[in-house]
Amino acid sequence: MExxxxxxxxKILVNAFYDKVKTSEIGxxxxxxxxxxxxKHLPKMYIFWESVLFATVKFDGNPMGAHYPINEMAAMEKHHFETWLKLWKQTIDENFTGEIADSAKTKAENIANLMAYKMEMARKLS
Ligand code: HEM
Known part of the structure; x- marks a missing residue:
């Protein structure tokens, strides 16, 4: 593996990841x-991850903000983020190995932890 x-x-990573997500308990x-x-969502996510991992493009979306309306429809809880992370790491390990693959796991973990915290705070304050 490379x-x-x-x-x-x-693209391969993001497509394979969302194929898993769609049929999972966070689907x-x-x-x-x-x-x-x-x-629309998949091409956005290609650019997001390209900006996070390669810094060759700039993502002009709102990664945190996009999740608040969803969190209002149904609480996005810690266990949902754990499932998200488990699937992300699994997809990486099935397809890639190396420094960037490791950094894709660490960076996702940091963002997911921050997001889980922000969603929980938003629920407490509402
Ligand atoms: C339980 C965990 C998560 C769920 C259920 C979830 C769900 C969603 C949904 C439903 C959207 C909106 C898609 C659309 O309407 O087109 C979205 C957008 C997005 N998500 Fe997540 N997400 C989760 C975690 C994460 C994490 C951990 C990251 C980053 C590492 C992330 C990055 C993004 C980005 C970049 C967008 C697009 C934002 C934009 O439109 O500007 N998500 N997510």
Whole structure:
């Protein structure tokens, strides 16, 4: 196995990850609550991860902000983020190995932890 090196690698990773997510216990956030348009969401996520891992592009979305409305529809709890992370790490380990693959796991973990905390705080303050 090789490291995550190209935009094409990111596409493979992101596609395989959301294939798992869709049929997992956190799938309802995407399928039922947000009713995600995958044709739009996936390309957005390619750019997001390219900006996080390669810094060759700038992501102009709002990674934290996008989740508050979803958190209002159904609480996004710590265990949901644990499932998200488990699937992300599993998808990486099934396809890639190396420094960037490791950093994709660490960075996701940091963002997921911060996001879980922010969602919990938003619920407490509402
Ligand atoms: C339980 C965990 C999570 C759930 C259920 C979830 C769900 C969602 C949903 C439903 C959307 C909106 C899609 C749309 O309407 O097009 C979204 C957007 C997004 N998510 Fe998550 N997410 C989770 C965790 C994360 C984590 C940990 C990250 C980053 C490492 C992340 C990054 C993003 C980004 C970058 C967007 C697009 C933001 C934008 O539109 O500007 N998500 N997520």
């Amino acid at each position: 490291d995550i090196k190209t935009t094409h690698d990111i 309802f956030f995407f399928n039922d609550l947000a009713q995600v348009n995958w044709k």
